[in-house]
Amino acid sequence: MRLLFIRHGDPDYVHDTLTEKxxxxxxxxxxxxxxxxxxxxxxxxxxxAQATAxxxxxxxxxxxxxxxxxxxxxxRIDLNKAPELLEAFPNAKMxxxxxxxxxxxxxxxxxxxxxxxxxxxxxxxxxxxxxNSDTVEIYDYxxxxxxxxxxxxxxxxxxxxxxxxxxxxETLTFFxxxxxxxxxxxxLWGVSPFLLWHSFALAPTSVTEVVTEERQQGTACFRGLxxxxxxxxxxxxxxxxxxxxxxxxxxxxxxx
Numbered sequence: 256m257r258l259l260f261i262r263h264g265d266p267d268y269v270h271d272t273l274t275e276k277x278x279x280x281x282x283x284x285x286x287x288x289x290x291x292x293x294x295x296x297x298x299x300x301x302x303x304a305q306a307t308a309x310x311x312x313x314x315x316x317x318x319x320x321x322x323x324x325x326x327x328x329x330x331r332i333d334l335n336k337a338p339e340l341l342e343a344f345p346n347a348k349m350x351x352x353x354x355x356x357x358x359x360x361x362x363x364x365x366x367x368x369x370x371x372x373x374x375x376x377x378x379x380x381x382x383x384x385x386x387n388s389d390t391v392e393i394y395d396y397x398x399x400x401x402x403x404x405x406x407x408x409x410x411x412x413x414x415x416x417x418x419x420x421x422x423x424x425e426t427l428t429f430f431x432x433x434x435x436x437x438x439x440x441x442x443l444w445g446v447s448p449f450l451l452w453h454s455f456a457l458a459p460t461s462v463t464e465v466v467t468e469e470r471q472q473g474t475a476c477f478r479g480l481x482x483x484x485x486x487x488x489x490x491x492x493x494x495x496x497x498x499x500x501x502x503x504x505x506x507x508x509x510x511x
């Protein structure tokens with residue numbers, strides 16, 4: 256089995272759609288859609304993912320099924336109830352004297368570097384951030400939905416691997432988001448989602464490819480072949496967006 260995770264184009268988060276650049280990126284992705292062999296496609300319900308998928312679906316004369324659980328990983332933390340965690344979220348915003356719910360993975364390096372449990376493949380579920388948020392509950396919900404979909408195609412979760420009930424060379428493509436893609440990859444690979452949230456960035460319209468490897472009959476694991484491929488943008492001479500990335504050097508204030 257082959258899985259493709261495609262991030263939406265350069266986002267206009269305020270209006271939940273694509274910027275002009277994002278539309279150019281999605282159009283360039285669509286030019287490669289046939290070569291990518293997208294197979295059966297699914298898409299997040301959020302506008303920026305729907306718009307991105309729309310270009311490729313139109314090019315292929317196909318459709319993508321909308322899955323509610325493909326929306327960006329929605330876990331939030333209420334710092335008003337856990338002010339001791341402000342050290343993890345020093346840039347938290349306030350409105351009317353109260354902290355606005357914060358994205359759980361938007362933590363500064365000085366925090367996760369000192370709290371190794373965040374990066375532990377098992378103990379991350381018990382870290383202070385998870386204990387004070389709905390992170391684990393939502394993680395279990397979306398990975399459960401993900402597993403049920405894989406099971407429909409013959410791959411049944413068994414420990415950290417998958418039991419192959421029926422071999423498949425199908426491709427399933429997910430047009431979705433950075434955060435949720437990290438969750439699925441972390442789940443497939445048995446690592447903490449915090450590790451992936453803070454170890455790489457997937458550029459808008461990038462393509463990540465993982466495939467099953469069945470070295471033993473009846474047992475499959477998933478290996479990455481491409482992580483964040485943006486060759487369609489390079490070919491189209493479209494600069495890669497920096498959405499989801501912070502500055503390379505601190506003196507560059509543009510992306511703080």
